[in-house]
Ligand code: SF4
């Protein structure tokens with residue numbers, strides 16, 4: 001087992017786990033599947049055992065023990081059964097940055113060839129077509145057809161100050177088309193000089209990083225940086241929290257990065273967006289990669305509170321404590337049933353608020369919540385925040 005994928009801090013973190021079990025109370029996967037091996041503590045203890053077998057005192061004296069195939073298989077299954085929601089890290093009294101640790105452990109497992117084989121298709125799609133679907137990358141802008149009053153340049157300019165990085169899900173899944181459609185309409189209405197990259201936008205790399213293929217993501221990262229520079233862009237705006245977080249964490253470039261909620265709030269504060277009054281009882285779901293991973297909690301709430309007629313109510317678990325909707329960490333590919341059971345819990349919490357609307361700022365959360373609500377026959381109105389804003393703009 002090659003530990004070079006782990007930083008010295010991560011190796012210390014594995015050793016530092018006190019087995020206190022605080023993380024167990026918050027892990028959404030463990031709440032569904034009560035298996036010790038699947039919870040954060042169980043994963044860390046399993047890794048500790050592997051490290052001891054290969055690098056401990058016994059290994060130094062008598063040679064490294066061979067790792068058992070069934071143990072590695074089980075470990076891989078447990079590591080990939082995770083939404084990367086980051087709740088465990090937030091609650092850990094010894095501050096183990098577990099989200100980063102899970103990503104590094106996936107790299108270790110990829111190196112050993114112990115990972116879910118359906119991730120190979122994802123890798124193939126992203127590396128050959130530069131998007132998660134495997135469709136031609138020039139079809140990224142199909143959603144533009146639904147934009148009213150589309151200008152001749154179709155928002156694909158030679159040069160611009162801002163770029164809107166749309167992301168794979170909003171570009172290719174018709175269910176999410178309203179997200180970029182509403183956002184470009186707002187940007188156009190208020191006169192922002194922005195461009196899209198069109199077919200030159202490549203997947204941000206998050207699906208590869210989230211699967212453990214870190215090395216393979218580097219070409220995508222470099223390509224996207226170069227494409228932005230070519231257009232003279234100084235700021236990049238994202239509607240996808242995972243793209244936003246990935247650019248923050250893994251892109252060695254100094255663009256200003258905004259999530260759509262930052263940008264909409266800035267437009268409100270600059271007096272460029274005003275609202276008409278419309279009554280609605282609304283709750284907000286914090287996407288894991290925007291909330292816990294990026295620390296963005298207030299901007300979407302400030303937007304909703306700025307709207308006259310909107311009564312805002314919080315979910316029982318909100319902000320840092322907001323539960324994953326089940327759509328995170330590639331769980332949809334690994335164990336869709338488990339993802340759906342997390343989504344059902346989320347819908348029950350939304351219903352308990354009495355809100356008519358649930359607003360969020362992530363296309364994946366929209367897909368997960370909306371699909372599960374339909375299956376449960378719950379009449380829930382789910383919208384991305386830019387759609388909700390556009391409908392109420394004066
Ligand atoms: S990141 Fe979330 S799902 Fe994964 S182990 Fe931690 S709490 Fe559980």
Ligand code: SF4
Pocket residue numbers: 016017018019020021022023024040041044091092093094095096
């Ligand atoms: S909360 Fe932290 S120290 Fe406690 S068992 Fe979980 S990972 Fe280990």
